Amino acid sequence: MSRMTVNDRPLEFEMDPQTPLLWALRDAANLTGTKYGCGNGDCGACMVLIDGAALRSCLVTIGEAEGRFITTIEGLSRDRSHPVQQALVAEQAIQCGFCTPGIAIAAAALLRSNPNPSEAEIKAAIPNLCRCGVYPRLVRAIQRAGRVARRLETISAAPAPGIRAEDAAREVPAIRSLAPREAE
Numbered sequence: 001m002s003r004m005t006v007n008d009r010p011l012e013f014e015m016d017p018q019t020p021l022l023w024a025l026r027d028a029a030n031l032t033g034t035k036y037g038c039g040n041g042d043c044g045a046c047m048v049l050i051d052g053a054a055l056r057s058c059l060v061t062i063g064e065a066e067g068r069f070i071t072t073i074e075g076l077s078r079d080r081s082h083p084v085q086q087a088l089v090a091e092q093a094i095q096c097g098f099c100t101p102g103i104a105i106a107a108a109a110l111l112r113s114n115p116n117p118s119e120a121e122i123k124a125a126i127p128n129l130c131r132c133g134v135y136p137r138l139v140r141a142i143q144r145a146g147r148v149a150r151r152l153e154t155i156s157a158a159p160a161p162g163i164r165a166e167d168a169a170r171e172v173p174a175i176r177s178l179a180p181r182e183a184e
């Protein structure tokens with residue numbers, strides 16, 4: 001049994017502590033925005049914020065995540081209003097979208113420490129693989145997100161998600177919410 005805070009909600013996973021965090025998030029917590037790409041730490045599709053650092057959740061067990069604060073793509077913002085999300089859409093830096101959640105998480109972590117990154121700094125900080133090859137647009141999007149974060153520019157809100165957040169995050173038997181939120 002492993003306890004942690006996921007997207008501001010305390011959760012208790014009734015699973016083997018050796019279970020990769022990626023599986024717990026996707027299969028138990030129903031937070032399927034975090035993607036399974038390689039399972040080996042190579043692609044970055046599974047990145048989540050753990051205590052503010054972008055880490056590959058396929059390489060972290062829920063035992064290691066005990067007591068930590070996890071943010072998945074579902075928790076980056078409730079309405080796609082995070083500057084990275086806005087800029088990825090505005091710069092059309094998304095094709096199939098499979099890599100996008102991990103990239104958004106990595107970019108959010110980068111901009112928190114460096115709100116005005118150069119192209120070289122972005123390439124060094126974003127190791128994520130994209131089979132669709134959005135890299136040039138990605139650089140533009142992250143730099144634009146930095147300008148939005150620094151209040152030098154605004155972008156209209158990204159389209160609303162097609163699924164309600166409470167549906168996406170509905171509970172399943174493998175987890176127990178210690179302090180469930182009031183219905184929103």
Ligand code: FES
Pocket residue numbers: 035036037038039040041042043044045046047056057058059
């Ligand atoms: S699935 Fe974790 S790095 Fe590829």
Ligand code: FES
Pocket residue numbers: 093094095096097098099100129130131132133134
């Ligand atoms: S947009 Fe398709 S893998 Fe990156």
